Amino acid sequence: MFQSTQKILKRLIFLIFVLSFNQTYAQTAPLSIEEIVAQLEKATPSIIGNENSKLVIDMMGARLGKPISDGLNIKSSISKVFGRRLPKFDPDCSRKLTESGDISHDLCTASSGDKAGGGAYLEFSWSKSLDLGSVKYLRRDADGSIDPANIPPVKLSDDEAYNKAITFLNDVMGVPMEEIPVAPTNAVRRLPVRTLAVGQIGPKGEKNVVGMAKVVNIPRGLMANIKDPASGRELPYLPAPGRAIVVLNDLGVLQANVQNWSNLEKSAMVDPKNAKSRDDLIKEIAESMLQKNLTKIGKISVVPVISSLDPKLSASTNDDKHLAGLLLPAVQVFVSVTPRDPSEDEQNRSGPDTAGFAETFALVDFPTENAPDDDDN
Amino acid sequence: MSTSFNLVRPTHIRWLAILSTLSFTLANSAYGMEVKAFAIGDFVPSSSGGCGGSDRTTWPSMVDAWYDHMAVHGHTKDGQYTDGNMTIQRFCDPDSIGGCLDHLYLDEADAAMIATHGADSGDHWQGTMRYSYANNCALDAGGNAIDMNVGDVDLEFLHLSSCNSADDDNLNPAGNLGVREALTDPVDGGYAHLWTGFHGVMYIGSGYISDYSDFAHDAHSVGIAYSWVTNHYRPDSVDCDWYDPFGWFGTCQDICPVAVSQGQTNARAWNGIQYERYNNVYSDPTGNNYWYWMGYLGCDSVNETGFNP
Structure with missing residues (x-):
């Protein structure tokens, strides 16, 4: 009886919400290409002009560090990770090609402990083809090792966490220091460090929040010193394919994940003479956005980046074991369709359309027979 | 049992805690789950009889990455639903709406x-469907919503690749259990283990695909919640001004993943947020009085203010 009353009450409250917020959304017409182009004109920085050969040359001059394929000493890293323990290796590690003869994108894993179950476990993995640039380290303590009544808060400072993280990335994971962007002295947010927390809530609403670990997030950046004469703004580093995340507590590194920090090489196929004009680039981006049936735009960001071209186009891939992507000047376009910091009321009115999206567009044209498959950051 | 969280426990009680944790895992130490994926990338305009929403064609590929990698780890692909007749009928409970x-x-x-567009609808998440069912274009879950009640059949882990699916104000709103309302069935009983989602807006693009396969991979070595919040975390990465791609000058926003567990005791809820993995599944909770969230305080996403539950 009580359950039925409760159910009816819940339905009534829910119906009030439904009637208030209109379940069948009224949709405005999709934006026209002219409307999209107008927004892109405002969002595209002046550094991208109608003649972009110099910009492409400057971006092609971005400094590459030693690739992970050369910098990672697997034997040494295994020794640092496992110490005197002898790890198990996946039996698949020696298989570098797939059944169809392509280069495998899988990881080779060395581990200690039982992956399943509640025991402690340690894992170190790397791309079978190291040109792909993925390396992982995971450390797991046994179930029950932390008493929830006494979760130890992390005391490590952000500076300590950052320094330990980049040392670990360079020393154990093979990430080149030159490709870890360093904030300028006038940065408002100097360190890419945040605190991972858990909140405990009990039946009477009693709460406890504990910062358990520091998380250091390192996007890959290539030194380029790009300057915009019109605005005076500078880009000392260009974002490039790959990122790393390191999780630490006071006892050390819990996890490090280097994702797609791939080998890049410069190629004459990327010809600054074929740099796209601002108008052509905006038209290309607008046509792509038009396909999405957008009805609103919150903000568009157009950011110069280094992307990676399909490695099959690299002259070096006559060697089946080589997978370096071509260094490609590009722009990454982020589009959000909702306001930045809306009120709860505004959030309730955001309608059926909320997810943002990101796409990458080359800054350079290619002759038709060599047209690339876009490979986003 | 005491609900104070700050007691310093004597050593023998700590060992009892470890033993009771292990007994939970013995109930289900073998793994090999059935996994399903539901993704919308091609939304249907209301002018064409649909529920609206702009297209995100890469979204299904992001979910595929998780789904396919689960199979690599020995789980059963039990159903992949992309676009098509995606209505709330697949997600709602027949106790709440007939025909569900x-x-x-x-x-x-x-x-x-x-995976679908999501909004904050008062005290709960609301996911956009392709077509209407029972006059509902949106799947409402948690808070005062009645559409979703899982855990009475099989579901243990629910992952939402959707905006506003774990907004801080919907985790525990006044007057109801927030997200936990959807993780149980008040009629048939049963409790799911974990809900993972995002505070504020998340983004779609090929650059995020690896995050989903990495999430699946890592959640067999470390906790599912922890794997979700580390692999999907992208601070200072979106909405940046062109000269500030690394967020040094404060112009960027974050992508903020969040995980929520529940349990009949503090220990069960803690085991769910900290230790439970796809290959280390605990027995179903038998209540939800205790719960944990895992995330980043202050994480500031588009369409929300800083995460502060």
């Missing part, structure tokens, strides 16, 4: 991911 079929779809899986 979650027992054949969402709740029939052990682990499932749903």
Whole structure:
């Protein structure tokens, strides 16, 4: 009886919400290409002009560090990770090609402990083809090792966490220091460090929040010193394919994940003479956005980046074991369709359309027979 | 049992805690789950009889990455639904709305991911469908919503690749259990283990695909919640001004993943947020009085203010 009353009450409250917020959304017409182009004109920085050969040359001059394929000493890293323990290796590690003869994108894993179950476990993995640039380290303590009544808060400072993280990335994971962007002295947010927390809530609403670990997030950046004469703004580093995340507590590194920090090489196929004009680039981006049936735009960001071209186009891939992507000047376009910091009321009115999206567009044209498959950051 | 969280426990009680944790895992130490994926990338305009929403064609590929990698780890691909006749019928409980079929779809899986546009609707998440069912264009879950009640059939782990699916104000709103309302069925009983989602807006693009396969991979070595919040975390990465791609000058926003566990005791809820993995599944909770969230305080996403539950 009580359950039925409760159910009816819940339905009534829910119906009030439904009637208030209109379940069948009224949709405005999709934006026209002219409307999209107008927004892109405002969002595209002046550094991208109608003649972009110099910009492409400057971006092609971005400094590459030693690739992970050369910098990672697997034997040494295994020794640092496992110490005197002898790890198990996946039996698949020696298989570098797939059944169809392509280069495998899988990881080779060395581990200690039982992956399943509640025991402690340690894992170190790397791309079978190291040109792909993925390396992982995971450390797991046994179930029950932390008493929830006494979760130890992390005391490590952000500076300590950052320094330990980049040392670990360079020393154990093979990430080149030159490709870890360093904030300028006038940065408002100097360190890419945040605190991972858990909140405990009990039946009477009693709460406890504990910062358990520091998380250091390192996007890959290539030194380029790009300057915009019109605005005076500078880009000392260009974002490039790959990122790393390191999780630490006071006892050390819990996890490090280097994702797609791939080998890049410069190629004459990327010809600054074929740099796209601002108008052509905006038209290309607008046509792509038009396909999405957008009805609103919150903000568009157009950011110069280094992307990676399909490695099959690299002259070096006559060697089946080589997978370096071509260094490609590009722009990454982020589009959000909702306001930045809306009120709860505004959030309730955001309608059926909320997810943002990101796409990458080359800054350079290619002759038709060599047209690339876009490979986003 | 005392509900104070700050007691310093004597050593022998700590060992009892470890033993009781192990007994939970003995109930289900073998793994090999049924997984399902539901993704919309091609939304249907209302002018064409649909529920609206702009297209995100890469979204299904992001979910596929998780789904396919689960199979690499020995789980069963039990159903992949992309676009098509995606209505709330696949997700809602027949106790709430007649004709609902979650027992054949969402709740029939052990682990499932749903990808669609999402909004904050008062005290709960609301996911956009392709077509209407029972006059509902949106799947409402948690808070005072009645559409979703999982855990009474099979579902243990629910992953939402969707905006506003774990907004801080919907985790525990006044007057109801927030997200936990959707993770149980008040009529049939049963409790799911974990809900993962995002505070504020998340983004779609090929650059995020690896995050989903990495999430699946790592959640067999470390906790599912922890794997979700580390692999999907992208601070200072979106909405940046062109000269500030690394967020040094404060112009960027974050992508903020969040995980929520529940349990009949503090220990069960803690085990769910800290230790439970796809290959280390605990017994179903038998209550939800205790719960944990895992995330980043202050994480500031588009369409929300800093995460502060």
